[in-house]
Amino acid sequence: MSDPAQLTEEAHAIAEAVARRLDGSGRTVAVAESLTSGSIACQLGAATNAGAWFAGGVIAYATAVKVEVLGVDPGPVVTARCARQMARGVAALTHADFAVSVTGVGGPDPDEGRPPGTVFVAVAGADGEKVAEHHFDGEPADVVQAATTEALRMLLAAVTA
Template structure:
């Protein structure tokens, strides 16, 4: 893991620890890499509850409660899906916070959207939001940057409240 991501993950852990709160992750395009980062900090078991890698649409629906209507209306590469994924994993594992990633790592289009279109969902005690990203690079770079941006968004939410 890159040192900047190690620092971000450690900062997330410290912020959660200071608040006495926990986090969970729900991932699609990042395929477990975000959970790896969240669990890599020493002592992470005090703050990281676990995660779901929901690469396939039916897994998003069955495990995270992403609705058929949402998939039909907005698709899985959407802010709505990212928010529902975060809410679903937060409830599933009983975490105070949840972060999710969904999008297109490439190289092909998905749902008519180009590689680098990514949505990060954040669910917490005061509600749910999402961040839309447009990232450049190859598949590996998009996945890595998605993890970085998800950690940064989570840290921003933790330190803003």
């Protein structure tokens, strides 16, 4: 696992790059977070002029919140399908142009038959949706930080396209 402090610095730098791309563009971004519990929103909210481009988000840790608030289909939630539906749901809820979502297993134990460190990140935008499956090593906090950084990377790629 990478150094957590280095990942935090990298996440901050990526969030600032997102801010530069969106500030003044009239486009907005929203987040739907399960595993990361708001850490993506914290990075975006701390970025320059976030009030102009960060619509907000939903921390949907509980499956019921994913289903009832974000419109995720009942069933397993550590899946690419769930990540896509979370991104779509928060985009619709906030009227954001872009949405990023994360769902996964932080550990230390497996969940839904998936090993700790299994993470699905999805980004939705005008050019469609992308979802990626990742397998991060380390303690739960390490997995959260790695997932946060990767989600921000994917978001930056979407807003840059």
